[in-house]
Amino acid sequence: MENINAKYVSQKISKTRWCPVSYSSLQQPEVFATGSWDNEDNKVSIWSIGNHNNSGLEDGFEGDPQILCEHKHGGDVLDLQFLDQERMVSASSTGAVTIFRYHPNTHTISVLQHWARAHSYPCDNAPCTALVCSSPEIVTVGEDGRIVVFRADQEGAVRVIGEMRTRMLPPHKESSLKLSVVFVRECRQQHNSRGDLPKDHGGFDGDRAPLHCVDRHPNQQHIVATGGQDGMLCVWDVRQGGTPISLMEAHSAEMWEVRFHPTNPDHLFTCSEDGSLLHWETASHSEMPSFLQGGRNSSVISHGALTPAGGNRPLSSAWLCGDSGKGCLETTHMLPSQTMSVNSLDIIGQCLVCGTDGEAIFVNRHVPV
Amino acid sequence: LQDRNGQISTLVIPSSKQQVCVNFSFNTFASFLAFVSFLLFCVSGATGSGSPFIHEVRKDEDIYSPILRKLFNESHHIFVGLQTIREDLPSKNKKPQFVSISKNYRSVIRACMEELQQVAVSTKNAEMSVHPLIRSVLLQVSILLAIELIWNLCEVLFIDAAPAGSLLLHLLDWVRLHKADVDEKARDVLQSDSPAEHRDYWDVVISLCCAGGELCAPGGTQTLTEFDVKWRHWHEEVDRCLQDNSFASNQHLEVLCKILLGDEDTLLEHKDLLGTWYHFLVSRLLFCHPTVKPTELHYYAQSCMTMFLDSRSAPEPLDSILLAAFEFDIHQVIKDCSIALNNWWFVAHLTDLLDHCKLLQSHNLHFGSNLREFLLLEYASGLFTHHSLWQLAVDYFDHCLEFGRVYLELQIERVPLDTERKALKVLRICEQRQMSEQVRSICKIMAMRALRNNRLGSALSWSIRAKDAAFATLISERFLQDYCAKGTFSDLDLIDNLGPAMLLSDRLTFLGKYREFHKLYGEKRFKEAAKLLLSLMTAKIAPRSFWMTLLTDALPLLEQKEVIFSADQTYELMFCLEELTSSLNTPSSDSDKSMQEEDVELTKVELLRLALSRNLAMAIVKEGTVET
Numbered sequence: 001m002e003n004i005n006a007k008y009v010s011q012k013i014s015k016t017r018w019c020p021v022s023y024s025s026l027q028q029p030e031v032f033a034t035g036s037w038d039n040e041d042n043k044v045s046i047w048s049i050g051n052h053n054n055s056g057l058e059d060g061f062e063g064d065p066q067i068l069c070e071h072k073h074g075g076d077v078l079d080l081q082f083l084d085q086e087r088m089v090s091a092s093s094t095g096a097v098t099i100f101r102y103h104p105n106t107h108t109i110s111v112l113q114h115w116a117r118a119h120s121y122p123c124d125n126a127p128c129t130a131l132v133c134s135s136p137e138i139v140t141v142g143e144d145g146r147i148v149v150f151r152a153d154q155e156g157a158v159r160v161i162g163e164m165r166t167r168m169l170p171p172h173k174e175s176s177l178k179l180s181v182v183f184v185r186e187c188r189q190q191h192n193s194r195g196d197l198p199k200d201h202g203g204f205d206g207d208r209a210p211l212h213c214v215d216r217h218p219n220q221q222h223i224v225a226t227g228g229q230d231g232m233l234c235v236w237d238v239r240q241g242g243t244p245i246s247l248m249e250a251h252s253a254e255m256w257e258v259r260f261h262p263t264n265p266d267h268l269f270t271c272s273e274d275g276s277l278l279h280w281e282t283a284s285h286s287e288m289p290s291f292l293q294g295g296r297n298s299s300v301i302s303h304g305a306l307t308p309a310g311g312n313r314p315l316s317s318a319w320l321c322g323d324s325g326k327g328c329l330e331t332t333h334m335l336p337s338q339t340m341s342v343n344s345l346d347i348i349g350q351c352l353v354c355g356t357d358g359e360a361i362f363v364n365r366h367v368p369v
Numbered sequence: 370l371q372d373r374n375g376q377i378s379t380l381v382i383p384s385s386k387q388q389v390c391v392n393f394s395f396n397t398f399a400s401f402l403a404f405v406s407f408l409l410f411c412v413s414g415a416t417g418s419g420s421p422f423i424h425e426v427r428k429d430e431d432i433y434s435p436i437l438r439k440l441f442n443e444s445h446h447i448f449v450g451l452q453t454i455r456e457d458l459p460s461k462n463k464k465p466q467f468v469s470i471s472k473n474y475r476s477v478i479r480a481c482m483e484e485l486q487q488v489a490v491s492t493k494n495a496e497m498s499v500h501p502l503i504r505s506v507l508l509q510v511s512i513l514l515a516i517e518l519i520w521n522l523c524e525v526l527f528i529d530a531a532p533a534g535s536l537l538l539h540l541l542d543w544v545r546l547h548k549a550d551v552d553e554k555a556r557d558v559l560q561s562d563s564p565a566e567h568r569d570y571w572d573v574v575i576s577l578c579c580a581g582g583e584l585c586a587p588g589g590t591q592t593l594t595e596f597d598v599k600w601r602h603w604h605e606e607v608d609r610c611l612q613d614n615s616f617a618s619n620q621h622l623e624v625l626c627k628i629l630l631g632d633e634d635t636l637l638e639h640k641d642l643l644g645t646w647y648h649f650l651v652s653r654l655l656f657c658h659p660t661v662k663p664t665e666l667h668y669y670a671q672s673c674m675t676m677f678l679d680s681r682s683a684p685e686p687l688d689s690i691l692l693a694a695f696e697f698d699i700h701q702v703i704k705d706c707s708i709a710l711n712n713w714w715f716v717a718h719l720t721d722l723l724d725h726c727k728l729l730q731s732h733n734l735h736f737g738s739n740l741r742e743f744l745l746l747e748y749a750s751g752l753f754t755h756h757s758l759w760q761l762a763v764d765y766f767d768h769c770l771e772f773g774r775v776y777l778e779l780q781i782e783r784v785p786l787d788t789e790r791k792a793l794k795v796l797r798i799c800e801q802r803q804m805s806e807q808v809r810s811i812c813k814i815m816a817m818r819a820l821r822n823n824r825l826g827s828a829l830s831w832s833i834r835a836k837d838a839a840f841a842t843l844i845s846e847r848f849l850q851d852y853c854a855k856g857t858f859s860d861l862d863l864i865d866n867l868g869p870a871m872l873l874s875d876r877l878t879f880l881g882k883y884r885e886f887h888k889l890y891g892e893k894r895f896k897e898a899a900k901l902l903l904s905l906m907t908a909k910i911a912p913r914s915f916w917m918t919l920l921t922d923a924l925p926l927l928e929q930k931e932v933i934f935s936a937d938q939t940y941e942l943m944f945c946l947e948e949l950t951s952s953l954n955t956p957s958s959d960s961d962k963s964m965q966e967e968d969v970e971l972t973k974v975e976l977l978r979l980a981l982s983r984n985l986a987m988a989i990v991k992e993g994t995v996e997t
Contacts, residue, residue: 006377008439008442008443009436009439010435010436010438010442011757012757012760014790036789037790037791038756038757039756039757072436076787076788076790078788078790093787093788121822121823121824122822122823123821123822124821124822126817126822127788127789127790129790136474143789143824143827144822144824145824151915195451210830227795229710253797253801254793254797273794273797337450338449339446340760341762341794357444357794358446358761358762359438359757360441360442
């Protein structure tokens, strides 16, 4: 807890994202981007927490985020993703999608491409609620119920998929619809087949709260975690559909983002409107002795499902152990005290960054994963 | 314009093209509204002379400054923390907490001040020294300096409530904090080659003496009387030295000696070194009355002030505020600060802290509730006008027990709802406080917007969230009309998963059940589908206008090879058909139906009759057959 720094930034942060680091270098990420919302002039900004050679900057203590550059943004930033190490895409409440380029040498941001009315109603602007990218393609969804595919180098939209009539919510290579958990999977393997998207009506019942966020397990693609309006964290096995494998009462208000740790997927992070950021950890199946995992406050880990040493990792992940919270899950609060709503979080390696409605950014560089 | 006292003042609105910043402060929202309507009147009336310009009237210019925003956010965090201090702790345990909270507030002010100063410096370096921004930034810095000064003094006198001995120590600290240039000068002198020859040397020595040190004031280990005795000895000795003329050779040392004795005239000769009357006060106390009691402070304060500021006509607002503080008149301090500053931030937070320390006697104001609540409400109302900081204001309203809720109810509906996400946040605020009316109105706004964009599913989900039966009925009607027009449903997923929300309104229930019928039909569960269809009509869930459609839907079931409807069910269907046709055939039915439509209707009815009779026949035969 002592490793967390708060930085007040005079704008309500809606999204924070680490700039991706190349996996070959074992560096921790140093640069992150934020998008603001609810301002008269919203901005997309780039920050750095690295050590500065430039003595002209303010003397914050080590790890204090320093702003490198910023750029005006029309409308609230509803989603922000990095295409690659230099380009990032933002989704706006005016229905626009913009690609920005960050120039690390001159510390400037320029607009590469701008699709002004990616999503719109006949007489109004429709906010573009979320986007996902796998370079060079960008898939965006909006409140008008359409999925639009762009390519980073092309002018117009490549494809407009379907008229999903109910409101669309954040995708992570999958999308979820409000008030029903219908997963729409794209045929990504076959680049040529751009046919209709298969819809997986899992007939999901039991869970009626609208979903706000979804994330897929990085290695085991059938495991999906979702969070919604009631603050419950649900883990699903998409192969089986139906009801969620586990339902955990995570937060007392809407959950805004859920993230699996990209390289260590036994860890999951959620943030919520109630001002808390939780770090979830399943009982790991590794050979790490249990005393190294201690020292945190929260419920007790029960190593119910240990594998034999040296061995055979079972195909099912610890997330599917089915026990809601009691058996193999440990939760830690990551923020020092109740803050205002935490809107967004991102984690790479051991660095966690999150942004709140209290106009503060928190960076933790020593997350125990 | 008529203000509260009934005075009318004329307001000349400049019509030039320059951007004029007019600074007003309004006591209530009502008077602000009055002004705005007046403004609009003027603008609309001036159509003759070209296009009138709308001047954007901004309340509280401060809250729009990005650096000051940090002040608001951080102090909000501290404020919320303060409110949650448990009440049951004994007050002696709470005092250090309050002091530390007070220090937190002050450090926030200081941080803000430093940032503003850096902005001023950097803009100056960029050779824009006459930029108006600099002036306003420097003004802000000086205001913040004054605020911190006052707050610090209040902390020393009221919150920390230092007793006689340590009072002086704290006052010395207070003065020292605000007189940074002594250290600079001292550093200069010490760094020069021969400090004693430096021209500022004696000034520095005198300043340092006046600033005092821990040795000169009562420490922790000795009692007050012990210290008093010792001090008197020392004082007498210095006096004796002066009388003996032992320092007569060196004029500077003599002056120093006189100062150490607390000679007023000598001190006043060095006014420029002291700078302010309160520094003079503290120095004098240091040398003459180190064991001063809090209650005696105001005598000295008053006299020092008059001695120091001899020629000035009226004291500045800051001076009178500080004097009121020395007189322990908290209410006067707050009142003067409210008048002097154009933002409620300072008085609201300070009053709240003092109230927690139980230092304010509750006295009711005209506006009801006590002073603390009044100030917090004013501050929070100001915050609410900001497009972004309104979220902070919610917490402030929460902690105003009497009127906070009412204010919140009125204000929260005015927050512009640009995106669904913002609406969700506002809704969460309302739902947590059980403000069901506001929930309903917000949901209705969002639903209407969705409806306007033909997003029926969205509209329906909003009205379900608001538990608004009337609106849900309206939207269900639209759904059904859409179905009749297009033959398919939109937003199937939503309707399929309504769950218990279906019971919100009759029409919605019908919609849900009707969709269920379609699903059953699709799954080829004809018997159940048939039963459902019939129950929809007989239980009168379906609106009469829809019966024709339902009966038409029954046609394929009737035409199946296998008998689906039993005889009884067929009778019921026929009854429904008769009911329907009899109402249709009334002569008062709308005659604007074209001939074609009537023909279609008639054909449908005939087909139905035929199908029903055939089904009846088959059903009777089937039921009469004995299974062998």
